[in-house]
Amino acid sequence: MKHLKWITLALLVILALALAACGGGQATQAPAATQAPAEPTKAPEATKAPEPTKAPEATKAPEATGAFTCDDKVGCIDIKPNDPIVLGYGLVTTGANASLGTDSKRGVEIAIDDAKGELLGHKVQLVGEDTGCSPEGGQAAASKLASNTAIVGIIGTSCSSEARVLAPVVSKAGKVIISPSNTAPDLTLPDKRAPGYFRTAHNDKVQGRAAAQFAIDQGIKKAATIHDGSLYAEQLANVFAENFKALGGEIVAQEAVNVGDTDMSPVLTRIASLSPELIYYPIF
Numbered sequence: 001m002k003h004l005k006w007i008t009l010a011l012l013v014i015l016a017l018a019l020a021a022c023g024g025g026q027a028t029q030a031p032a033a034t035q036a037p038a039e040p041t042k043a044p045e046a047t048k049a050p051e052p053t054k055a056p057e058a059t060k061a062p063e064a065t066g067a068f069t070c071d072d073k074v075g076c077i078d079i080k081p082n083d084p085i086v087l088g089y090g091l092v093t094t095g096a097n098a099s100l101g102t103d104s105k106r107g108v109e110i111a112i113d114d115a116k117g118e119l120l121g122h123k124v125q126l127v128g129e130d131t132g133c134s135p136e137g138g139q140a141a142a143s144k145l146a147s148n149t150a151i152v153g154i155i156g157t158s159c160s161s162e163a164r165v166l167a168p169v170v171s172k173a174g175k176v177i178i179s180p181s182n183t184a185p186d187l188t189l190p191d192k193r194a195p196g197y198f199r200t201a202h203n204d205k206v207q208g209r210a211a212a213q214f215a216i217d218q219g220i221k222k223a224a225t226i227h228d229g230s231l232y233a234e235q236l237a238n239v240f241a242e243n244f245k246a247l248g249g250e251i252v253a254q255e256a257v258n259v260g261d262t263d264m265s266p267v268l269t270r271i272a273s274l275s276p277e278l279i280y281y282p283i284f
Contacts, residue, residue: 074196075174077152085119087112088148089128090141090156090166090177097133097284101158104180108155127151131162138162139169146173153178159284160184161231163197171196183207184235204232208239215278216247224253224276226267230284240280252276259284 070076079085089108091101105128112124127148129141138157145154146169154170154177157163163182170177171194179187179199186192188203215223225241227233234256241251252274255267271279 074171074176077149077174079122079152083150084123084125085152086125086127086148086150088145088151088154088156088175089126090131090138090145090154090162090170091128092133092137092158092162093128093130095132097158100133100181101131104155104158107180128154128156131157131159131166133159133162135161135165138164138166142166142169146170146175151175155180157182159230159232160187160235163187167194167197184231185239204236204239208236209243211280212240212243212247212249215244215280216249220249220278222250222252222274222276223278223280224255224271224274225251226255226257226271226279226281228257228259228283230259232284233282236282237280240282244280 068076087108089105091104092098093101093105108126112126115124117124129144131137131141138159138161141156141162142165145151145166152175154175156177157166157179158181160182163177163179163184164187167177167187174196176196176198177194179197179201181201182199183201183204185203185205187197188199223241223244225237227237237254241254245251253271253276255271257264257267
């Protein structure tokens with residue numbers, strides 16, 4: 001930088017000399033010698049060369065925008081632009097309880113039809129498994145639904161006993177499952193609920209409490225309960241009894257029968273001897 005300044009100064013001097021030499025015209029008289037100044041002028045102090053400027057730091061390349069980061073604790077599923085959105089179901093569609101699952105499955109089909117078979121520009125496909133309304137059926141369906149990587153979410157289950165084994169498996173596989181009919185209270189307890197499990201049906205804690213409140217409001221003071229051995233009925237009977245007693249009523253008996261029993265005489269005889277005013281008998 002200092003070297004460049006000296007070159008520039010030298011060029012200016014040469015240019016000034018050239019202009020003086022090219023003045024033209026008549027020769028002028030040399031001016032009279034001027035008196036030397038009393039004090040010699042000081043030579044100008046040498047100017048400090050400017051400090052070299054630092055080269056600018058290399059700027060980081062901007063991070064790519066638009067990249068999706070999955071931070072959902074259940075998981076995320078990628079759907080390519082031309083791929084369908086695949087919905088699964090885990091419902092009981094055969095056997096004695098088929099009407100429960102079939103009703104839910106048809107509801108899903110109607111919803112898809114109402115949406116013209118499309119969602120967010122993707123075709124919607126429905127695939128599923130019969131869960132049989134049993135833990136064994138739920139376990140078998142869970143393996144198949146969890147292994148299908150195309151499934152985004154699942155409608156199910158029909159029965160609470162299926163959900164207990166199915167929900168943790170599909171939830172661990174990164175899928176959401178929403179039940180239209182599970183009511184067992186423990187399925188949504190904070191310490192027992194699978195992260196991907198949800199339901200739209202009421203909780204038995206709500207249903208049992210409502211029934212107990214209704215009985216008390218009707219003036220019932222003594223009641224008995226019977227259930228059919230199913231998870232649904234047993235828990236509902238227990239919730240009713242708990243709330244009925246909390247509201248000031250008396251539970252004189254809590255009995256159970258088996259699905260398929262035709263002679264109820266023994267259990268009814270025991271209950272009759274205790275003179276309840278009401279029998280709460282939820283069955284599945």
